[in-house]
Amino acid sequence: MTEEVTELVAQSEFPSGLFLEVDESINPILLIPVPNGQAFRQNVDDILTSLMDVNVVSIGIYGMGGVGKTTLARRVHDKLLKESTFSGHVYWVTVSHEFNISKLQSDIAELLNLNITCENDEGRRAAKLFREFQKMERFVLILDDVWKRIDAEKIGIPSKRDGCKLVITSRSEEVCRSMCCKKIIKVNTLSEQEASEQ
Template sequence: MKKIEEHENKKKEFSSVAYEAPVEDVSAIASDGYMAFESRISMVKDIITELIKPDINRIGVYGLGGVGKTTLAKEVYREAVKENLFDDVVIILNVKEKKDDEKIQKEITKRLGMDVDESEDMGKRANLLRARIKDGKTLVILDDVLERIDFEAVGLVGVPNCNLFLTSRERKRKRKLEFV
């Protein structure tokens, strides 16, 4: 009994011994109706090949609604995770529903498992996000972008190991979203 009591007293010295891993995004899990066409497989491989090049950090895909941009984004996500090409891979579907840069930023920090105070201003969260991803290789996938995103304000500029993959319906938007 004495040994057990000593062990119980030592246990209180540690507030935690591990961190919970971020839960995989359910929206990026393949649906039963998904068919792996040869053209789609080669396109995913081409995108992944470009994303891992050191001089490429942003890729955009644009096209009409319903042609498979979201499916492509999900496949790039799955392949990047499966092949363990990045330390962190984040996918946010339907970015158009987020409405502003701050909501996108909060979603990214949440998906990265960051414990960021909601009362922090956007600039402080951007600095925390940059600090979180600066030492690793991170892929952020933003699907269905309709308006310009200020990547610097979000915290995704100035981080050399952060790659972006974006999908949109148009190459150029009124507010200067352009894929290069």
């Protein structure tokens, strides 16, 4: 009996540590439930319709943290990439709380395959971005997780030009208003019925 106990104790030891080998060739899939209720679908449709409206240049999506603003914007982004309306000129940048102009300019330039690393002056960087955007007939730029007002012109975004569409997500309706969003959509928590359907 003592031998059996000793053998079981030996089997329970992990001399190399407790971990599993991970096959690096497999791309992990993160399964996240995607809202698909009536309100979510209606918001997607409203945003897509607004993006086709020549009078709407910027759209704000706001609501408390965790209600699905980013998920909603991501759904719109993915749908736009499947359409030919914007000729594939649909860009996504996460801004976050630690926002600064140079970083945002660099992130956008990277998406546009534009090298502005040798340029230190924010005004010159903005001019280069502006010229690059001007080459496009139409484009959509989605700025996710915006915490405070961003001056699109200082960044280099030609926000007053036909064909330029700006979508922002923020926790604050005031941020959306300060950025002159023509269409503002509030994302609410799911209703009890929608939550039970998820």
